[in-house]
Amino acid sequence: MEEQSQDSAGGGPTVKDEEVEDENLTEATAPEAEEEDEEALPHSEILDIFEEGLARLVQDPLLCDLPIQVTLEEVNSQIALEYGQAMTVRVLKADGEIMPIVVVQNATVLDLKKAISRFMELKQQREGGVKHISWRYVWRTYHLVFQGEKLDDDKMRLKDYGIRNRDEVTFMKRLRKK
Secondary structure (H helix, E strand, O other): OHHHHHHHHHOOOOHHHHHHHHHHHHHHHHHHHHHHHHHHOOHHHHHHHHHHHHHHHHOOOOOOOOOOOOOHHHHHHHHHHHOOOEEEEEEEOOOOOEEEEEEEOOOEHHHHHHHHHHHHHHHHHHHOOOOOOOHHHHHHHEEEEEOOEEOOOOOOEOHHHOOOOOOEEEEEEOOOOO
16 A cells, blocks of 8 residues: 555556556557457358358258258258248149249249249259240240149149148140130
8 A cells, every 4th residue: 555655646656647547558459459469260151150050950850951042941841841830832844854943832833933942943053054034935835733733823722732841743845726
């Protein structure tokens, strides 16, 4: 105590003065430290870290069917499927490929068509395939068919056609009228 009073009386720095200087020093260097941290990790590295974390998340039994470059939309669809809020419609292409398309329980034919186009878009991005598909051409050239019945009315619900979870819908080439 005596040392402190002697220092303050003698005009030397006190403990309080040193604390204020230390606070000023940390305030001055704090923004620089934050800037250095931001510069330390480039965007590509942050993206890699995020993808690694996402890959670990996708190993969950509920989400294990999803690809590594999964989108939030696909995760939400898988969760909705698990809770019975969505269903998987297996769409059979002419080449024999089966596309598992997830749609909500009360989806319309138009919702199914949009889900098919989104599925193909994501698949192409991941595989680096064809850049653009004219869906207008596809729907003009092909029907979706379930148990011999054409799904013509875009506003009609899939349930009304009798389509349930894991049912198979096929692409069928339209016949030209002469």
